[in-house]
Amino acid sequence: MKKLLPLLSLLLAFGSAIAQTDIAGSITGSDGLPMPGATILVQNTTTTAITDTDGLFFIPAQTLPVTINITFLGYKDQTITVTESTTLPLEVTLTEVFDTSLSEVVITSRRRKENAQNVPIPISVISGRLANDAGAFNVNRIKELVPSVQLYSSNPRNTGLSIRGLGTTFGLTNDGIDPGVGFYVDGVYYARPAATTLDFIDLEQIEVLRGPQGTLFGKNTTAGAFNITTKKPQFNFGATVENSFGNYNFLQSKVSVTGPLTDKLAARISFSGTQRDGLLYNIRNQQRVNDLNNVGLRGQLLYQPNNTVDVLFAVDYTRQRPVGYAQVIAGVAPTQRAAYSQFNQIIADLGYSLPSTNPFDRIIDQDTPWRSNQDMGGASVNVNIKVGNGTLTSTTAWRFWDWDPSNDRDFTGLQGLAKSEAPSNHRQWSQEVRWAGTLTEGLDAVFGLFAIGQTLKADGAHVEEAGRDQWRFSQNSTSELWQTPGLLEGYGIRSYPNMESFSGAFFGQVDWAVTDKLNILPGFRINYDDKDVDFRRETYGGLQTDDPALIALKNSVYSNQAFTANVDDTNFSGQLTAAYKPSKRVNIFATGATGFKPVGLNLGGLPNANGQPMTELATIKPERVFHYEAGVKTIPFENSTLNFVVYNTDVNDYQTQVQAADLSVNRGYLSNAEKIRVRGVEVDATLRFNDHFNIYGAVAYTDGKYVKFTNAPVPLEETGSANFKDISGAKLPGISEWAGSLGGEGSVAGSLIGRKGEYFLAIDTYHRSEFSSSPSPSKYLVVDGYSLVNARLGFRVADRFSVYVWGRNILDKDYFEQLLPGAGNAGHYAGVLGDQRTYGVTLRFSI
Numbered sequence: 001m002k003k004l005l006p007l008l009s010l011l012l013a014f015g016s017a018i019a020q021t022d023i024a025g026s027i028t029g030s031d032g033l034p035m036p037g038a039t040i041l042v043q044n045t046t047t048t049a050i051t052d053t054d055g056l057f058f059i060p061a062q063t064l065p066v067t068i069n070i071t072f073l074g075y076k077d078q079t080i081t082v083t084e085s086t087t088l089p090l091e092v093t094l095t096e097v098f099d100t101s102l103s104e105v106v107i108t109s110r111r112r113k114e115n116a117q118n119v120p121i122p123i124s125v126i127s128g129r130l131a132n133d134a135g136a137f138n139v140n141r142i143k144e145l146v147p148s149v150q151l152y153s154s155n156p157r158n159t160g161l162s163i164r165g166l167g168t169t170f171g172l173t174n175d176g177i178d179p180g181v182g183f184y185v186d187g188v189y190y191a192r193p194a195a196t197t198l199d200f201i202d203l204e205q206i207e208v209l210r211g212p213q214g215t216l217f218g219k220n221t222t223a224g225a226f227n228i229t230t231k232k233p234q235f236n237f238g239a240t241v242e243n244s245f246g247n248y249n250f251l252q253s254k255v256s257v258t259g260p261l262t263d264k265l266a267a268r269i270s271f272s273g274t275q276r277d278g279l280l281y282n283i284r285n286q287q288r289v290n291d292l293n294n295v296g297l298r299g300q301l302l303y304q305p306n307n308t309v310d311v312l313f314a315v316d317y318t319r320q321r322p323v324g325y326a327q328v329i330a331g332v333a334p335t336q337r338a339a340y341s342q343f344n345q346i347i348a349d350l351g352y353s354l355p356s357t358n359p360f361d362r363i364i365d366q367d368t369p370w371r372s373n374q375d376m377g378g379a380s381v382n383v384n385i386k387v388g389n390g391t392l393t394s395t396t397a398w399r400f401w402d403w404d405p406s407n408d409r410d411f412t413g414l415q416g417l418a419k420s421e422a423p424s425n426h427r428q429w430s431q432e433v434r435w436a437g438t439l440t441e442g443l444d445a446v447f448g449l450f451a452i453g454q455t456l457k458a459d460g461a462h463v464e465e466a467g468r469d470q471w472r473f474s475q476n477s478t479s480e481l482w483q484t485p486g487l488l489e490g491y492g493i494r495s496y497p498n499m500e501s502f503s504g505a506f507f508g509q510v511d512w513a514v515t516d517k518l519n520i521l522p523g524f525r526i527n528y529d530d531k532d533v534d535f536r537r538e539t540y541g542g543l544q545t546d547d548p549a550l551i552a553l554k555n556s557v558y559s560n561q562a563f564t565a566n567v568d569d570t571n572f573s574g575q576l577t578a579a580y581k582p583s584k585r586v587n588i589f590a591t592g593a594t595g596f597k598p599v600g601l602n603l604g605g606l607p608n609a610n611g612q613p614m615t616e617l618a619t620i621k622p623e624r625v626f627h628y629e630a631g632v633k634t635i636p637f638e639n640s641t642l643n644f645v646v647y648n649t650d651v652n653d654y655q656t657q658v659q660a661a662d663l664s665v666n667r668g669y670l671s672n673a674e675k676i677r678v679r680g681v682e683v684d685a686t687l688r689f690n691d692h693f694n695i696y697g698a699v700a701y702t703d704g705k706y707v708k709f710t711n712a713p714v715p716l717e718e719t720g721s722a723n724f725k726d727i728s729g730a731k732l733p734g735i736s737e738w739a740g741s742l743g744g745e746g747s748v749a750g751s752l753i754g755r756k757g758e759y760f761l762a763i764d765t766y767h768r769s770e771f772s773s774s775p776s777p778s779k780y781l782v783v784d785g786y787s788l789v790n791a792r793l794g795f796r797v798a799d800r801f802s803v804y805v806w807g808r809n810i811l812d813k814d815y816f817e818q819l820l821p822g823a824g825n826a827g828h829y830a831g832v833l834g835d836q837r838t839y840g841v842t843l844r845f846s847i
Contacts, residue, residue, distance in 0.1 A: 020061040023082055025090030027055045027070065029798075030691055033749065033756050035072055035094060037800070039236075043067040043079075070094070072798065117633045120521065120579035120589030122210040122645045122682060124148070124698070128203040128231070129799070132242070132844075133792060134764055135808055137252070137274070139196040139226070144766040144788060146208050147700045147739035148682060152818045154832055155325040155372045156194035157403055157422065163210050163224035165678050165704045165735035166649065168193060169657035170775055174670050175424070175456050176499060176533065176601035177620065177655050182213065182221035185228045186314060188380045188397040189219045191428050191454055195376060195401075196226075198318045201298045202256045202270035204229045210682070211647065212595035212627050215509040215523025215575055218395075218432040218450030222595040222625045222651075232312065233266035233302035234258045239847050246806075246840025250276040250292075265303050272296040279835060280326055283355055284365045284413055290324040308386040317377035326370045328359040329411050330819055330831035333780040337720035343827035346472050352414050359831050360814040365413035368420070371406035390437015390445075401426040402459065409823045411830040415467025417823055419492065423459035428452060442513035450505045456603075457498045465492030465541065466557065473826050474557050481549055491542025493558045497603040501531040509575075521577040529598040530568040533618070537561040537605055561606065565618045567599045573625075585635040595625035600655050602670050620670045621653040639688035648679040650707075658713045658775050673709035676732060678702065692758070695744035702739070704732035715778035719825040730777045736768040736785065750795070757797035760804075764790045773819035781829060786815035788834075794842075802844045812837040 027035045034055025041048050042059065043066070049057040059068070065083040076095045082088075116125055124146045126136075136142045139161065143149040152170065153159040160168035167181035173193060183190045207227040214220045217227075237259035244252040251274070258268040273295045278288030296318040303311040332343050339345060347353065355365045378399030385392045403424045410416030434448035466474075466488040475482045509523035539558050543550065575593035582588070600620035606613040629647035636642050654673040684698035706712075712727045743764035750759045767787040774781035789811050794804020818832040 020063050021082075021088075023059040023062055023066070023068070023090070024088060025057055025092060027051050027057065027072075027092045027094060030093060030095050038070060038072040038094070041069045041071070043069055117635060117641060117643075118581075118587060120519070120577050120587065120591070120631075121213075122629070122631060122643075122647075124208040124210075124684065126206045126208075128200075128205055131200065131203055131206065133762065133804075134790065135244075135792075135806060137199050137272075142206060144764065144790070145741055145743075147698050147741050147766070147768070148210055148702075149208060150734055151196060152734060152832075153197060153325070154327060154818060154820060155405060155407070156197040156320070156374050157405065157424070159193045159196055160734070161193060161196045161226075162734060163208070164647070164649070164680060164700075165702055165732055166223035166651070169655060169670070170733040170773075174600075174602065174604050174657055175497070176531075176603040177670060178220070178503075178598050178600075180221065180223040180597050180623075182217050182219050182225035183228075184217065184225060186230055186312075186380070187382055187393070187395045187432070188378070188399070189217075189430055189452065190399065191219075191452070192376070192401045192426055194374055194403065198320075198376060199272050199274055199294050199296055200228070201272045201296045201316065201318075202231045202254075202268070204231045210645075211591070211629060211649075212573075212575065212593045212625060214505075214525040214527075214573055214595055215507050216446060218430070218434075218448060218505065218507070219452065219503070220505065220525065220527055220573075220596070220598070222597050222623065230270075230298065230300075231256065231258075231268065233268040233300050235260045235263075235266045237847075240844065241846075242842065242844040244840055244842040246276070246838055248277040248279065248838065250838065250840055261301075264305055265301065267302070268298075268300045270298045278323060279833070280328065280362045280364055282326070282364050282366060284367060287323070289326045289364070289370055291322050293321045293323075295319045310384050312382040313380075314382070315377070315379045318375070320372065320374050322372050324370055324372050325832070326364055326366065326408070327411055327820060327830035327832055328362065328364055329354055329822075329828055330359045330816065331780060332828050333717045333778070335717060335719040335825065335827045337827075340478070341475065341720070341826065343822075346826060347412070347414065350414060350469055350472055352412065354412070359816075359833065362833065362836075364411075366408040366411065367413050367415060368408035368418060369406050370408065371404065373404040375402040376400065387435065388437060389439075390435055393432070393434045393436070395430070395432040395434075397431075398429045399427070404459070409464075410473070411822055411828065414469040415489075416470050416473050417464065418467035418470075418490075419463050419465035420823075421464075422462040424456060424462075425459045426454065426456045428454045439510075444511040445508065447508040448506075450503075450507065452503050454501045455499070458496050461494035461496055463492060463494055464558075465490065470557070473824050476556070479553075481553060484543060484550060486543045487550060487553065488542055488557060491539070491554060491558065493537050493539050495535070495537040495605060498534045499531065499601060499603055501529070503527065503529045503598065517581050519579040519581075521579065522574070523576075524574040525572070527571045527573070527596070527598070528568070529571075530566075531599060531601055532564075532566045533601040533603060534564050535562065535603065535605065535618075559608065561613050563606065563613065563615055563618050565601055567601070567619055569599050569622060571596045571598075571622065587633040588630075589632075590630040591628070593625075593627045595627065597623035597625070597655060600670050604669055607669055617669060617671065620655055621672050623655055624652040626650045626652075639694075640686060642685045643683065645682045646680070647682075649677065651676050651678075654706075654709075656709075656775055671711070673706055673712070675707040676705065676709075677707050678704040678732070678735070692748060693744070693746045695742070697740065697742040699738070699740035702735050702737060704735040706730050706732065712776045715774055715776045716780060716821045716825055716827065716829060717778060719827075725776065727776050731772050733772045733775050733777075736771045738785075739766075739768040741766045752795045752803075755797050755801065757795055757801070759793075759795050761793050762791065766790075773816075774821070781819045781821070783816045783819055786813055786834070787811075788813060788815075800846050803841070805839070805841045807837065807839040809835060809837050810839070 038051040070078045150162040209225045239257045242254040256270040276292040278291040298316040301313040380397035383394040407420040409420040430452040432450045436446045468489040505527045507525040573594045577591040579589040631645035633643045654676045680702040686696040688694040710726045745762040747758040747760040769785040792806040796802035815834040816831040822828040
């Protein structure tokens with residue numbers, strides 16, 4: 001027996017060798033070129049191989065059958081099962097993942113992964129790659145790719161994000177109302193509009209949903225939502241480094257590193273930094289202003305104890321320290337005030353002249369420093385647990401926003417307003433619990449609970465202070481008392497706004513497949529809101545006097561004010577959608593929806609009437625939204641899409657920000673317009689001719705008007721006449737009738753320094769027609785239409801390496817993004833200038 005053991009061992013080893021097979025093969029791209037660096041992993045093992053410079057790989061001694069996974073960054077993964085009958089060596093062709101079109105298919109807005117063409121919601125999808133390549137590193141630049149989006153920003157606090165012209169009040173921001181466009185990052189709601197000015201960090205995808213979305217998202221959204229996803233930690237090591245250099249000393253660096261910490265824990269850390277010199281020049285202090293100075297960090301931990309649970313921890317912090325956002329005087333409108341109260345007469349009497357009457361000389365001489373310091377960040381925990389035929393998701397988050405500004409709100413080198421500062425602290429917590437899945441065959445659903453608490457208060461005090469020249473701007477009579485030395489110099493107000501709010505909701509939507517072609521989707525939302533405001537404003541400084549006449553003059557400029565308000569409200573809204581798919585290439589849908597925006601509170605102070613604050617404006621009615629739309633999504637032929645939507649939105653008690661001549665509410669105040677209407681048509685299309693040429697585009701026609709607004713403030717040129725005006729039938733601000741984008745990319749195979757890849761040329765264009773830049777239409781505050789052309793030319797090896805030169809606004813078009821009346825409505829108005837031509841080079845490397 002002992003003699004037989006060695007023989008048996010030899011036989012077993014021989015048999016084992018016979019049962020094992022070496023696996024070899026080659027991997028090429030769709031162009032037939034070898035793919036060096038592709039990874040081949042034997043499933044359920046740690047055995048891997050990497051293709052050589054000729055695209056060849058070899059895996060020794062595998063017991064068949066065996067399954068291998070083939071991956072290469074930027075290409076679709078392939079899984080192959082090798083059996084006894086498989087022909088060896090393998091010949092594998094990988095297909096590149098092209099994601100430069102706006103209709104990239106996989107979305108998560110309905111809390112499950114699905115094809116965008118199958119979703120009965122008007123939606124635009126922008127991949128991270130397209131956003132990065134196009135230099136669209138924030139929302140203001142994304143709007144050039146999605147024409148239904150509008151963003152206006154005179155500084156981060158005063159930022160308004162709208163979809164189809166609805167969402168945020170136009171002009172200066174009032175903190176007492178909720179935005180109508182939801183802004184979500186990895187499922188976390190960002191309450192402050194300033195978040196839209198931050199640089200994207202490690203962007204994966206942006207989904208822009210148009211129309212009310214309150215039955216799908218935690219926070220109520222009456223106009224639409226931005227659903228942003230970032231790249232998640234991976235259990236394979238990876239890293240991306242990107243550097244961009246441009247004119248005006250532009251420098252942007254992005255770094256992202258990911259990999260496993262254990263077999264169940266992966267991490268990702270990402271950094272983004274942007275710097276650029278200012279695009280305006282202040283001749284007073286010889287300083288460039290409106291620069292970029294942004295730094296952002298994001299860290300994530302992904303814990304996956306098994307295939308039914310994953311937990312994502314995330315923290316982020318962004319710091320911005322620009323010298324900005326300065327505005328340039330764009331023109332002067334004659335008002336209906338007395339001749340001595342016209343702007344040109346005022347500055348002549350003060351011996352002052354503007355440094356330039358052409359705003360596109362980009363020269364200012366403003367004496368008050370511009371500062372827009374903000375810090376924003378937070379932490380969140382996302383837990384996903386598979387429960388039954390669905391997934392239970394919990395999203396817990398806490399966020400902060402700190403704002404430290406300084407503005408020159410008279411826009412001149414005069415000491416009109418010496419100070420205009422509204423430092424603020426905002427804190428929010430939120431909790432969402434949501435289940436999404438299949439109830440029974442043909443019946444899917446989403447149900448959720450959401451709660452958010454917010455506090456917003458002044459960091460110290462909001463300060464507005466008159467300078468030595470303000471008496472001349474405020475003068476409303478020929479009395480010589482206005483010339484009393486020191487009357488208004490140093491005279492100001494300190495405001496102490498404090499708001500606390502809570503919002504809770506129960507929401508849901510059901511997707512019922514009536515047949516294999518017809519789906520009915522009812523949805524509902526029950527929302528409770530509670531808001532408290534405590535506002536106090538105190539005067540200080542100026543000439544100390546007991547003279548009643550002089551005191552009256554001072555009080556006509558600034559006065560003490562205090563009020564409190566508490567409101568709570570419960571609202572019900574819902575929607576009903578019908579979707580019909582006569583074929584796999586056509587999806588027809590129609591939606592009727594109701595929505596609301598919660599009650600608002602005036603946090604910037606109240607205008608005065610007969611010397612007393614108009615306390616009836618402390619509380620603003622909630623908006624009521626009635627929305628209807630119908631659309632069709634089609635795939636006319638392979639590698640193409642063509643989508644069409646028509647819609648109508650009526651809003652009762654529309655919350656609007658109005659600007660008045662009352663200097664004590666320099667930032668404007670909230671009011672309700674009785675009714676507005678926005679209707680329009682949207683068309684978007686993509687066409688991929690082949691792997692080397694594609695085009696994409698979208699066009700939007702939007703008609704927005706006040707159906708009824710009988711108590712609106714007068715426009716700039718009518719200052720000095722009546723205080724209020726009926727503007728029913730007038731156009732809504734911020735809406736261009738026509739807006740569109742068109743882009744495309746072509747590429748050819750080639751090589752660079754021994755690396756095989758492709759050369760590419762991409763062009764993106766954007767156009768919008770003129771729009772009103774005043775809540776009450778003014779013939780002076782109209783922004784002319786403009787067109788922009790951006791382009792890039794370079795070389796890339798899939799998503800592993802790219803280098804390209806780029807240009808934005810390459811035709812160097814002069815244009816305004818917004819026009820704003822000067823404080824006190826003396827007749828002058830300022831412009832937020834669009835960037836002039838910029839250009840540079842970007843290098844990106846990934847492993």
